[in-house]
Amino acid sequence: MREIPKTYEPKKYEDKIYKLWEKSGFFNPDNLKLPKNAKPYTIILPPPNITDKLHLGHSSMLAIQDLLIRFHRMKGYRTLWLPGTDHAAIATHNVVERKLLKETGKTRHDLGRKKFLEEIWKFLHVTQKTILGQTRKMGASLDWSREAFTMDEERKVAVKKMFIDMYNEGVIYRGERIVNWCPRCHSTLADDELEYENQKTKLYTFKYAKNFPIAIATTRPETKLGDTAVAVNPKDERYKKFIGQIIEVDFFGVPLKIKIIADRNVEKDFGTGALGVTPAHSMVDWQMAEKNALPIVKVIDEDGKIKNNFGQFSGRTALEARELVVSELKKAGLLEKEEEMENNLSTCYRCGTAVEPLPSKQWFVAVDKKLKRLGNKSLKEKALEVAKQKKIQFIPLRFAKRYTDWMENLHDWCISRQIWFGHEIPVWYRSSEPHPSPLLNTGEGVKPLRTGEEVYVGDNPPVGKGWTQDPDTLDTWFSSGMWTFSTLGWPNNFKKNEKSGDLKKFHPTQVLETGYEIITLWVSRMIMMSLFAVGEIPFENVYLHGMVLDKFGKKMSKSKGNGIDPLDMIEKFGTDAVRLALLIGSTPGNDVRISEEKIESFRNFVTKLWNIYRYAATTHPDMQLVEKINPKDIKTLADKWIVSKSNILIAGLTNDLEGYKFSLAGEKLQNFIWNDLADWYLETNKIEKNEKVLGYVLDKILKLTHPFAPFVTEKIWTDMPASSADKMSPKVRPLARQRSNLDLLMVSKWPVSDKKLIDKKSEKEFEKLQKTVGQIRNLRSSYKIDPVRVITAYGKVANQGIIEKLARVKILEAKPPIGGLASVGKSLVKISDLGIDIAELIDTEKEKVRLQKEIENLTKLVSNTEGLLANKKFTASAPKEIVAQNKSRLKEYQEKLEGQKELLGNLG
């Protein structure tokens, strides 16, 4: 007999098993022995940021995807799960910048662009491997031979090609947009580089001039020099009559042409309910200007000073100009009110200077431009169409709405970023005149670019005097938007609009599994870019998982100290337990709570599974796994029951997994293994041994559990002899198995439910047996009788021998029911010959109440079913079996109802 330890020790086996899998080569679909027409099943791993360390969010994502991947691999799909990392431009930029400051006290500006980028690459060569190494710990069956990085050479080529293609079709264009500008650092700031300061400031209410009909309120009077409109709420009765008018005024020497426009974003109750629109120096105003085709007048320059041509105001700083405007307003008697208010001021995260919103030249992707290659539809239209036609399905469904809502409101996508780390923009300029907007940041300070410039876009940059490359970089999402096809060999595998190689084999992918917070940022971009580049959707399904929260439902964070480190948990409880804890109890789109206790309880489940194996292997030393059972070998009632239940489980689980109901599937599995197999079948198996059936059930649960808990199942599988084709003796077999990589559970065939083995009658009978045993045990303990002698209420005891052994009682004789009382209550057995009055066992009043309630319920059921059968719509359309089923149910209810009424009568 083999020595099997009492508990499964994950630490001892997990790394070895992972290596065994990797060595087998089956993570790579090219090595799977499959028929030529095997369907592909592809998931591209959402690339984690290189700055990340594995956290529970990753673990959850990996557990779900690996479950899907392992399930489909076992089902015989050409299964590919492709790993990679994201350069995460801004995040990485920030991390390295902070590191630099901490270690050397230097800023990136001190280092200069070239040196800073070298620092970044040094950093990422170290961190990049960390996160992917940690994903191996989760048991992720990723094809490492296809690993990609959003900024490796292949992806650089792809990104450049995409930019050039889009530019050539006029999808990418250069335009102006408001950016956050720090007048001190002379640099643009991303939204998440802003810091907010709550400040007291003054709100001024005034009219531009005596002849202007509406007073406006503002905290920045100096920008009013650039106003081109006044916006009011369209429902505002006070101003309705002015909408559409253009009024010319003289604003202390500066002529203004103000159009009155309506915009629903204007609040009637704030200030005067009218808003002076300064397109060049406010994000919102810029959008209004776009909508209403307003002229844009720039007032403030890059140093935060008033530009030329603004008379007495020119050359002053914004604050000086503000004071001057206010004093002029006072002098002219135009200032109506001056009040204190709280304001949220955006400041530069580096120097704390107030940020100045300024327009600057940026590159954009036009989402509304009609394209020939998209059948004369725009990217937006096409991306909406595929969702509306359900070519792309969202799981859960409600997120389809979030996607379409967002898509419908999509504006052109600004893809240039004024940071140093990221994909270069394949654009070169040459000119002689200074550029009007010197905001393009070359890294070594601002160098003016020029007007009248020549622009070159392409991958054969002109060499020679005067040509400089665009110093900006591309938005991270531009490269990650291409992720499904750039990882599969686009553009090399896409010549003359024909897919080849991996792109042909694996695109479109089957599932994108990601967090719901990222639908707008990533999912929508991937869809548009894939439609543009490959002419097809990037994925057929989008599965959205929730966030992982602590046991109190709070976000995990370092500052709160409530974070759980998955690597610690793996160390402590094993990967399988962590995976199970993340999969069971989490439903699509909903957040999942996790705690150490939860993981621990799943470790117990793994131990249970291990001990089932231990029992099997020690009590049946020669036992083998049985893939297909000979009906002759199914002997006892318990055999029939467990085989039937196994086949129901197979069907249910397969169905659930196909429908993305992982939690439900996991629960069913756990229930079956723990409550049915371990608690009941193993107990009866001790009495009536049947190693064929045990081997059969074990074979099934190992396979069904594998996608959830791959390590422990693979370990048991490799240790356990199988009966399949191999003729070697069981004793040699385990060793042989380890030598042959063909015989891994990971690539075994997913079981198919055999309907012939489903036996509802035996199931019912066994359930009755379970109940009887439980009742006897309980009665026995309640009355402290040992050994117990029991007389059944009914004439005959089915499965008497088994019941006696399981409940450890002796059933003495069988007697018919004693009046009505014998069948009252849930128990089928009563003690009678032990000197206990049977009436003691029953609380008559309680029984009456219970019976009355039951009669009430049954009456309702009878009337409902009668109603259903009387409904012509139902009887005409429902299948015959269903109608018949309801008829027999009705009869059953009626009989039960009669019986219960009689019992109630007997009770008095």
Next chain:
RNA sequence: GGACGAUUAGCUCAGUUGGUUAGAGCGUUCGAUUCACAUUCGAAAGGUCACUGGUUCGAGUCCAGUAUCGUCCACCA
């Protein structure tokens, strides 16, 4: 302000197109345990499915409204 979600046992949550008398785990209570299982087993108690209406033969499930909580987005001139 807009959108979406949640409200089911003491706690955490399932509940598949409406259809046997609403489920699980934890906790509580009562018992058992020489057994493959430091991590075992059997049982019990515990629910007006947030509230009010509606549709239906039938509603936890569909519709409308109310309340409370949460998430995202926008805005703070």
